[in-house]
Amino acid sequence: ESNLPFNIIFTGYNDWREFCGLPKLETQDDLHTVIANNNVTKKIMELYHNPSNIDVWLGGLVEDFLPGARTGPLFACIIGKQMKALRDGDRFWWENDNIFTEDQKHELKKHSLSRVICDNTGISEVPTDAFQLGKFPQDFKHCDNIPGMDLGVWKEVYQEEEICGTPKTVENGDFVYCSEFGKSTVTYLCKYGFQLQGEEQLTCTSKGWNFEAPVCIDINECENEINPPCSSSAKCINTKGSYKCLSTDPYKLTEDRKTCI
CATH class of the missing domain: 2.10.70.10 (Complement Module, domain 1)
Known part of the structure; x- marks a missing residue:
């Protein structure tokens, strides 16, 4: 039984490629279109005999990287779909309506990891995008030139x-x-x-x-005739926020402080 939509059951590499809208690979020549290393494709065919038998983890790992990426097309698709689902399923996602004002969203778009590094470390030269590999000094900027948020738009005045x-x-x-x-x-x-x-x-x-x-x-608990707080042999005295039970002669109060014997 599958927890995925439409009860789709994915068994291997090719199933996940089809899920991502990628061509199904059926021969060794097909594998060459996503794996440039001939030795790798040859070894895979020796072990699995057919691309459909390849495990999705192995298949995703051996694919050639996409330009500027560290994954091949299959893992790029799966990671992208997962992140989109997490974003769309989060009702507090910052771009949703009624979470932030338009001015606040505008300021949030300015913020970056590079700005965080500038604000919290002694580093003064950072790349504009901290997630992009750059060469120093040509791809780096001084922190004075890295945009930051204006927190004034969060001031609430009603x-x-x-x-x-x-x-x-x-x-x-x-x-x-x-x-x-x-x-x-x-x-x-x-x-x-x-x-x-x-x-x-x-x-x-x-x-x-x-x-x-x-x-x-x-609340005068002593006025509760349906469920009186004290035993019938005790006298109920209302106090502020509570009550107390007092025994009447010739009775004495038991240890539970509610019953007279």
């Missing part, structure tokens, strides 16, 4: 913050403040033993927060 101000704190509770794409919201929550009275979530509008901040009120 008009709503001036209108609504900092959310109000609540006693015996807390809040989570979120400001994204120009919309500010605050969500309130209460500590254990307290319950929220009022709106849980507020939104900043042109007139200010759309609701008053809620309050956290103490």
Whole structure:
């Protein structure tokens, strides 16, 4: 059973070449079109007898490199497809919509490994593209000439913050403040033993927060008649955020502090 799309099962070198849209190799002469070394193709045919029997790893390794690359056409295809799938499957990929603004994307495109080297080492002369092999000094540039990002485009200034101000704190509770794409919201929550009275979530509008901040009120656990917190032989006393059980004469409280005997 295969995990690949359409239940395709790849068994060898030629199957993967077909997957990549590359010509199928059936003879030793066909192998010569991707492997220039005659001794290699001869040895492969002696071992495998037919190119279709070649293992994909061996076949990919012995292919002649593409111009300016360190792999042959098969591995270039497989690596490329894998990287594209990883990119397209990443919902946080920086080029996707609603991840960065257009100005931020413009600045990100300026950034490079060469700039990282300049910013974090004592090296002052680097190639424009650190991934390309170059000769010194003609292919190198001073770090002053290597572009970098303007982080100013990440500064978040929302008009709503001036209108609504900092959310109000609540006693015996807390809040989570979120400001994204120009919309500010605050969500309130209460500590254990307290319950929220009022709106849980507020939104900043042109007139200010759309609701008053809620309050956290103490829960009277002793009023729970369905599941009373104390035994019937004990008296329930409500406390701030909790409760306690007290025994009544002529009873005394057991070690669990909930039952009178």
